[in-house]
Amino acid sequence: MKSFTFAMQKELLKLVCRKKYAILTVIGILVSVIRCGGAALITRLSQGAVSVKTNLPLEMLPFAVEILVPIIILIAASELFCNEYSNDTMKACLIQPLDRFKVLSAKAAAIVILGAASLLVMYIANTVIHLVSGGTFANAGYAFAAYVIDIIPLIGIAFLGILVNVCLNGPTAATLLSLAVYAAMKYIGLYVSGTQSFLFTAGAKLHIMLLGKTLPFNILLSKIGILAGSILILYSLSYIIFDRKNI
Amino acid sequence: MIQLKHLTKLYKNKRGIRNISLEIPDGEILGLLGPNGSGKTTIMKALLSLIPADSGEIIINGSPLHKDFENIMSRTGALIESPAIYKNMTAYQNMKLMARSREDLADIDRMLDIVHLREYKNDKAGRFSLGMKQRLGLAAALIGKPETVILDEPVNGLDIEGVVEIREYIKEMNRALGTTFIVSSHIASEIERLCTSVAVICDGEIISLDSTEHIKGTHPSMEDYFLEKIRERRGGI
Numbered sequence: 373m374k375s376f377t378f379a380m381q382k383e384l385l386k387l388v389c390r391k392k393y394a395i396l397t398v399i400g401i402l403v404s405v406i407r408c409g410g411a412a413l414i415t416r417l418s419q420g421a422v423s424v425k426t427n428l429p430l431e432m433l434p435f436a437v438e439i440l441v442p443i444i445i446l447i448a449a450s451e452l453f454c455n456e457y458s459n460d461t462m463k464a465c466l467i468q469p470l471d472r473f474k475v476l477s478a479k480a481a482a483i484v485i486l487g488a489a490s491l492l493v494m495y496i497a498n499t500v501i502h503l504v505s506g507g508t509f510a511n512a513g514y515a516f517a518a519y520v521i522d523i524i525p526l527i528g529i530a531f532l533g534i535l536v537n538v539c540l541n542g543p544t545a546a547t548l549l550s551l552a553v554y555a556a557m558k559y560i561g562l563y564v565s566g567t568q569s570f571l572f573t574a575g576a577k578l579h580i581m582l583l584g585k586t587l588p589f590n591i592l593l594s595k596i597g598i599l600a601g602s603i604l605i606l607y608s609l610s611y612i613i614f615d616r617k618n619i
Numbered sequence: 620m621i622q623l624k625h626l627t628k629l630y631k632n633k634r635g636i637r638n639i640s641l642e643i644p645d646g647e648i649l650g651l652l653g654p655n656g657s658g659k660t661t662i663m664k665a666l667l668s669l670i671p672a673d674s675g676e677i678i679i680n681g682s683p684l685h686k687d688f689e690n691i692m693s694r695t696g697a698l699i700e701s702p703a704i705y706k707n708m709t710a711y712q713n714m715k716l717m718a719r720s721r722e723d724l725a726d727i728d729r730m731l732d733i734v735h736l737r738e739y740k741n742d743k744a745g746r747f748s749l750g751m752k753q754r755l756g757l758a759a760a761l762i763g764k765p766e767t768v769i770l771d772e773p774v775n776g777l778d779i780e781g782v783v784e785i786r787e788y789i790k791e792m793n794r795a796l797g798t799t800f801i802v803s804s805h806i807a808s809e810i811e812r813l814c815t816s817v818a819v820i821c822d823g824e825i826i827s828l829d830s831t832e833h834i835k836g837t838h839p840s841m842e843d844y845f846l847e848k849i850r851e852r853r854g855g856i
Contacts, residue, residue: 375689375720382716389708464703464759467667469693469719619669 376474379465383482387448396447397490400440401497404432408505428502429495429515433579436494437522438558442529445487446550449533452479454543463619472615476534480607483530488523495519518579525599528572529554531606538613572602620644621666621767621799626675628665629823636661636823639675643801645766648793650814650831651803652845658823659803660700663769666801667697679767693719696765698773702756706745710736710755713744717759730758733788735781749776757785761792767799768792774809786813811841819848826852 387393411426456462465475499512536550537543557573581595621643629635636658643649651659664670666677668688677684679691696719705713714727731737734754739747744755753776760768768789774782790813792798804810810817810831817834819827827848831841838844 375693378721385712385716386705386708389712459706460701461703461705463667463669463699464717466669467692467695467697467699469689469691471688616671618671619664 375468375470376478379468379470379474379478380481380485383452383479384485387451387482387486390451392447393444393486393490396440396444397493400436400490400494401501403435403440404428404494404498404501407432408501412505426502426505426507427511427515428505428507429498430511430518432494432498433515433518433522436491436519437526440494441487441491441526442554443551444490445483445526445530446533446554447547448483448486449530449537449550450543450547452483453534453537454540454546457541457617457619458543466619473611476611476614480530480534480610483533484523484527487526487530491519491523491526514583517583521579521582525572525578528599528603528606531603531610532557535606535610535613538610538617572599620680621801622676622678623662623666624676624678626662626665626672626677628661628670628672634658634823636665636820639823639825641818641825641828643799645799646793646797647816648789648800648802648814650810650817651801651820652805652807652810652817652841653803653820654805654849657820659820660771661823662820663697663699663771663801663803666769667692667695667699669699694766695769696760696762696767697769697771698756698760699769699771702752702759704744704747704752704755706743708744709741710744710747711740713755714759714762718762719765720763723763726762726764730762733761733784734758735784750778750781753777754781754785761788764792764796765798768801770800770802772804773802774804774806782809789813807840807842807845811835817841817844819845821849821852 408426408428414422453462456465465479466472468475470478495516499515503509532554533550536553537546540546540549554573557571560571578599581592621641623639623641626639627635627637629637634656639658639662651662653659661670665672666684668684679687682691684691703717705716708716710731711727714730715724718724718727728737728740731740734757736751736754736758739751744752747755753773757770757773760770770789773785773789777785786809789800789802793800800814802810802814811834814831816828816830818825834841834844838847
């Protein structure tokens with residue numbers, strides 16, 4: 373366990389040393405500012421006739437869990453896999469005192485932690501912007517719970533990115549392909565009806581199923597099962613390919 | 620003791636290693652000497668499980684490598700082909716990433732001192748020269764005083780002083796701690812100065828294994844010994 377934790381910390385160090393993840397998070401925060409500013413502008417221009425009441429943390433949650441954080445996660449997956457293969461640093465990871473399963477898991481854990489951290493930074497920033505623009509703490513607890521629950525589907529996105537990366541050699545191709553596959557899975561339901569129901573990407577807003585609404589138990593179970601099963605399949609396939617890859 | 624038993628690994632182009640059997644006692648500095656493409660790096664990669672062997676076995680201190688991998692690797696340092704350097708990170712951060720355990724972190728400054736990179740510890744490794752990157756890779760391989768060290772062309776890119784310093788450090792580590800070294804090179808004189816025993820590899824097979832002392836006593840130089848073995852192998856052509 374000590375070796376695994378140490379390895380995970382080292383993988384996280386590789387990610388946090390890169391400014392791009394902070395820049396992407398800042399861009400996300402700027403989008404929130406523009407969203408909030410837009411609402412205030414409408415109120416001002418209409419001289420109070422149109423008042424846009426916002427709950428910024430909850431309104432920005434779909435943007436964070438469906439766009440911003442998946443992009444961060446898929447770029448991080450390329451950083452820790454394809455980039456390492458192409459820069460010839462993967463051998464340094466594989467000669468550590470960890471078997472390949474733990475090496476893969478340490479990298480995956482670091483990617484998920486980075487995604488979770490970005491999501492929570494978005495929550496804090498959105499809450500602050502919400503309060504500064506005249507909002508209240510009324511739904512802060514519900515919003516926090518929603519952000520935390522929506523970290524779970526991000527694990528699936530991380531393994532989707534990892535699977536694409538262990539199959540390819542070029543980091544740019546891997547990033548683009550994993551973004552394309554994610555987008556295809558996310559929006560295929562618009563073109564082929566019924567497909568969304570068996571893709572884990574439909575469960576990005578997991579908080580809707582678990583908080584507030586009371587779904588029938590069997591439907592809740594199937595949704596959670598699809599998510600858990602998808603994560604397991606992606607994890608297993610990623611490991612099988614990673615384990616057999618020559619350095 | 621490290622034992623390689625009938626180890627075979629062939630790539631798609633049919634090059635690689637065939638039926639390699641070797642026993643390396645503790646405290647040995649074994650040199651793998653051979654021309655380019657002879658299989659030296661393949662042997663080292665197989666020893667570190669970077670590539671799966673097609674057949675054969677690797678046993679280290681009585682345990683098969685695949686069964687006791689984590690324990691064996693916790694006591695093994697390595698530098699394979701080019702050093703694995705994270706270009707956007709500092710020398711110190713690179714050493715942190717190469718450390719095998721938290722205990723090794725305390726050894727970073729000492730290792731950077733030994734390879735004369737202490738003053739560059741906060742500089743980005745991407746800006747280092749080839750020789751500096753090689754020193755950093757060596758420091759990473761030797762950090763924490765591992766029991767076994769595998770070095771693939773360790774003096775590649777080093778200046779003369781660097782070559783001498785690294786050679787002396789390896790010999791000192793071997794003398795003081797009994798560290799086992801496996802060193803590959805295509806430079807016969809370096810193997811002669813550093814190693815206690817030499818295996819000559821050609822076309823993926825070990826064609827000769829002897830102690831350096833015996834080679835020096837029977838041949839004018841390691842180079843002559845090597846050329847003799849290669850010519851014997853290739854039928855005197």
